[in-house]
Amino acid sequence: MRVAVRQQYMDPAIPEFVGITAPVVTCWTAAHADLHWAHVTAPLRILDWEGGGQAPEGFDAATRYAYTLLQPDTAARVRDAFPLLGGPAALAAEATVCAQLPQTVVRGDNSTLEDQIRAWSAELRRR
Template identity: 70%
Template sequence: MWVNQPVLSDDLILQHDLRLPDSWWNDLAGTLEKVTAVDTDRVAVRQQYMERAIPEFVGIQAPAVGRWSTAHSDVHWAHLIASPLLMLDWEGWGQAPEDFDAATLYACTLLQPDTADRVRAVFPALGSPAGLAAEATVCAQLLRTVSRGDSLILEDQLRNWAEELRRRWPCTAR
């Protein structure tokens, strides 16, 4: 399928603030809700990865996953088109901790506080105990990327996020 509309960003990390209408955010939330309802045996995130990466990069034990659901698994600004709302690049979709897509979009928005606040408002599980597994997984994935020399522009924000996750976790891994 060819798409002739522009994506919202040339980079997965949002470099400028977006002023998207409420209707777009509602459509995004509704679309991601529909994705979670799809039944599949495909796997996007493995428990074994979480158990290894979260302690190493976030510094906490891997939180229990309250619910696994289907995720696009690569929702970021270079994979989103505004009008009509389209999500591109579905090659990695599958089961992941619930709210994984919202956590991924949030992470890719950390340089733009107003838009990051909007992501959190639209997806209230972020910042809650229910979203901890997804957030910790995404944070670990991106800190791993930073450790390899990529996405360095997000390093400080990711480290701050990891610190927030450690404060939210009841027993910090040592």
């Protein structure tokens, strides 16, 4: 199976961007790996699978959550829909998303999410 996220990426990126030691992934699953709002349609269809592959459990849910952070009500609904988020099983996935998105800000993308990702990273450091 194709690999979307590698432990070799996580090991240096998570400490640098999130400020915690990279969690050891205990469960790798199939993931879309870029599951933001533009890749989901109504009726439900998930588009653009080119980046899909193995990722830490909860990676797609964490990505989806990241792209809702500017809408607190929607973010709460995503958290409710994916109860794995916020728990120990999704820590690796959440930390990876929190490491990836600041790198996109440097490239000029997702700058509106910068403060929310920083706050989410702080929450992960408190866990």
